[in-house]
């Protein structure tokens with residue numbers, strides 16, 4: 001998702017360093033200092049306008065959440081919503097590329113990775129850009145706790161099938177798979193912006209939870 005250029009976005013983001021962490025490298029191995037507690041840290045890579053990560057932070061005050069987004073024009077929407085939600089103490093945002101996670105997090109800093117409606121990159125020559133490509137799985141493994149999990153939702157059947165194969169070939173254990181999440185919607189499901197849009201069109205939502213094995 002790339003929205004119309006917003007010249008004011010950078011200035012607005014820079015004025016809210018209490019929410020959007022300006023130098024995340026400085027907090028590697030020390031995220032507990034940012035949140036003021038030792039609670040687990042869950043990250044969402046490709047957080048978009050932030051509805052999911054804000055909803056999760058409000059629903060689960062004992063978990064710390066970090067929403068990661070590449071573009072200023074999109075992140076600024078997540079920042080505005082975070083301000084509207086009165087800046088939950090357990091939520092921070094990063095304007096960074098998820099491909100650089102290891103610059104900001106050490107092994108064990110992160111307890112769970114969420115990927116929601118990731119860009120599908122349907123052309124084979126762009127497969128390495130998919131957030132469930134083995135290159136990204138390696139990154140997630142390198143920042144997660146042992147036996148850490150990825151929770152993934154999408155409306156895109158092709159990306160879902162690709163991700164199942166990619167995770168299986170990587171040696172991950174599949175813990176949960178749904179081909180139509182909204183048929184038996186879990187009570188605690190927090191919908192993302194894209195999830196709301198596609199489910200309103202009657203499209204099935206695919207979801208999986210998978211886990212890295214520490215002794216592969």
Ligand code: SAM
Nearest residue numbers: 001046047048069070097098116117192193194
């Ligand atoms: N997760 C949101 C949702 O479900 O409504 C947004 C989905 S949108 C299709 C994907 C988002 O991921 C876009 O905002 C895009 O900018 C972001 N994104 C894609 N690749 C990224 C990367 N490598 N690092 C950080 N964000 C990324």
